[in-house]
Amino acid sequence: MSAPLSGPGSAPQAPGREPVRRGLPRTSRTARQHAPITATGLVVKVVLLGLVAGIAIWAAFPLIEAGHWIALGVLAVTTAGLFYLYLSRRHIPAKYLVPGTLFLIAFQVFPVLYTASTAFTNFGDGHRGSKDDAIVAVQTASVKQVPGSTEYNLTIATKGDPATGSLTFLLSDPKSKEVFAGDADGLRKLDAADVEVSSLSGKITAADGYTLLNIGQASSRSDAVTALIVPTDEGAIRSNGLTRAYEGKAIRAYDAVCDCVKDSETGKTWTADERSGSFVAADGERLAQGWKVDVGLKNFATVLTDSNISGPFFGTLAWNFAFAIGSTGLTFLLGMGIALALHSPRMRGTNLYRMVLILPYAMPSFAMLLIWRDMFNTDFGLLNDLFGLNVDWFGGNWSARIAVLLVQLWLGYPYMFLVATGALQAIPRELTEATSVDGASPWQSFRAVTLPLLLVALSPLLIASFAYNFNNVNAILFTTEGGPFAPDNPTNGATDLLITYTYRLAFGAQGAEFGLAATVSIFIFAIVATVSAISFRRTRKQEEVYS
Template sequence: MTTQLGGPAVTRAHPAPDKSSAPRSRDTSTAAQLVKITLLGLVVAIAIWAAFPLVENQAWIGLAILVATTGALLYLYLSPRHIPAKYLAPGTLLLIAFQVFPVLYTASTAFTNYGDGHRGSKQEAIVAIQTASVTQVPGSIEYALSVATTGDPATGPLVFLVTDPATKAVSAGDAHGLKRLDAADVTVTSTGKVTAADGYTVLTAGQASLRSKEITALAVPVEGGAIRSIGLSRAYEGKAGRVYVAGCDCIRDAKTGKAWVADGKTGSFVAGDGDRLAQGWKVNVGFSNFTRVVTDEDISGPFLRTLIWNFVFAIGSTGGTFLLGMFVAVALHSQKVRGRNLYRVLLVLPYAMPAFAMLLVWRDMFNKDFGLINNFFGISVDWLGQPMTARIAVLLVQLWLGYPYMFLVTTGALQAIPSELSEASRIDGAGAWQSFRRIVLPLLMVALTPLLISSFAFNFNNFNAIYLTTEGGPFQPDNPANGATDLLITYTYRLAFGGSGAQYGYAAAISIFIFLIVGTISAIAFRRTRAQEEVYA
């Protein structure tokens, strides 16, 4: 370039382009494209994998959501537009999958009778009742039996391969019914026993014997009865002792004539005398799971006691650990303390150890006969056998496990408070306690209140602390489902997975109660925290 500024011409040369940057940019772009294509291919592969069970179960709504989501992701990341959405989409999907969907599913379950005996549809309940009442009667057809599976021989779903003695036809049967197999796909001995079948793994005698209980329990429903096993090599087609009669919408006992009429409100078959068959079906029960907590005397009393103890435990655990942690942090904050770093390391040790292991250790330490605490102090206290001492024990364990966390966060907060504030208060004549109460503590509370709220929410649902220490006990003889140290979360767990029978609908309703309680308290506390921040800002 040449310019003339009233003097000799000046030639300015443009800087030579950096030729090395172009290949590097192309390499980066190519690598990014490969990564994007790989990730999108993985998304499509997962979608195809998930589509098969949805189609098999005829879950068309779920399939439509899967297709729409996959299509939207492909459009979003293959298009150069919508840059902000590209960053928001992964987090949004994970939020929906792991937060929103579980909450909505729990809420929907709370309005049903879902649980043991009420898991499937009415038709499935009828089939289960009829097959459970099957007995072998004179003239029952007997089949040559081979036990097979469509999966792993030790854990896969069981299938009966039976050969009809009259037609020599081979069928495969499971809990859903009987299916005829093509003769070309099976190998049958002269006695009618199937030794091989396409798509099935025939179990050996040893493999079948290991699953004998499952084989005995399996009933293949057929018209008017079911096929059950006689040992491992024979099966019979029995007749159902209880059959469904469509005219009365009831189950009728063939021997006694007793009838159990379908009750659509409770999802059960109920007789005139109030007798109820164990097998029912899933129905919507409205707010009955919620009202049980208030109206059922056998539930309302234990529930209220558990709720009160739950608050005591959460407040005691949070408050106790905070006070002890703050006291230790303030004591070690002074520059006059020698070896502060060593003390801090030693005090944090409980926090560095696995909590579940420490809970088990503490449980043994509280043992009445050989526990360290009783032996050390020369006493004989049944710590975990009495309601009051068991509650004291779990609070002490929580104090030991939780104070290091509060010590750490309080130490950090103290270091953020300017020392000039305390010095100015002392110049004005304030003592150490007045300076701490009027200056240090309010500033600490502004910084630590959100952590205290989260700690309260955590302790309100601290399942491990109770279940690994006392398992919710001790229990009263008249109420083995609700113990003295049970929190609502352990009580819910026992309802959902206890040996007396799962009540998922009722457990989900209690989970909603827990959510509302913790959410309400947290909202109020955070509002007060904002007010504090405005005062001390």
């Protein structure tokens, strides 16, 4: 065997020993763990951990009050784990991964799971709380003034903003001189030392912790005043105008023996239906106050089979695909065409052109949408005035759809222009020059070389653009608001996307249907996920061919 060669001046290497490493010394794990902590780092750590502790304490009290012990345990374990992780010098990778993971769970995983669970319930107007809540609502809503009812002097107050804060009734009993505060949670007696009562009107004129509404402020919220019912042991307190209130008796009461609600005046009975979460009479009448229950696949069946839902759903789905494909395709074609024109070596002033062409992309989209909405106005819109037209753009189904696509084309082509420009610059010119040498025309060179290589680079962006446009709620709400609407269907318009239709189901004036809206959301997720999966599979095949 030959002896290992060594350079001049090198020390002999003892058998069985590792060669000496030259260069910068490696920092040992022990040294890293005992590295000094800077004052700035310590302050940041204390502030952030204090914020975590504050959020945990703030979240713990509602969980304790509601009796959600599992959630409270998860909160405690998570908080303790965060303190251990960031007070320890170990687990360095986890210090970077945990925040992102927690935000992912909080803002992605949890909303998706909550939406999915809501789709299997009847959650919505009239079905928001528990059965006990529904019983209380039925009884308090049936309160009527009867002879001998206690009457109060009423002052309307709030603990928040007079225009938006939750209302409270400040009540003074003219007979007993007692003072009370009442809201939807019940009636509470106030200490006389904490309030001031007018000797003339008998009304409360000041109360610690409350902001009193004047007549004008109370009048502007008269609907909320009328709707506020204060439950009591004897019935409930309701307002009688803005200055008087009375304690009435409930004419409808719940009977646990028959699990039903009985009306003491008419004798009518509504029996609890646990499948629908409603009190139902023998003639089919349902009380407006119900409770939240699991309904299984009923919402999915309703979306697919109920003509009132399935008709608008499938019609909107077809337009939704047309809108997403049209918006993505048109912006891609225009952006790519401009990028090809400016990519030509014979073009001069390309930097100036590029700067001007990306201006729509640099402006706030919501502001541009509002400007375009005014430009399409029938009476004073720029487009009609400029071209001498008299088109009611948002009055017809197809004209409104064309207008929306034109707006999307103007807003979206700069993005496609930018990404296409970058992709074109990454394609070697030798490839297109080689096709020219072989006798290919410019169109043949583009179709056989440039376009396939562009699609390989841009396919993921096109898929993302399709998914974005499929749920592009701003493009609709800021321009057509989903219209025009048919006279017999105010919940679904010609330009509605599934996402805007879902929004109207959940928060529309016809009443909130959160369960149905969550079901439509699941359909949207499934559609976009399926289209994206198929598109990515085709993209991988393209990459294998042209890589």
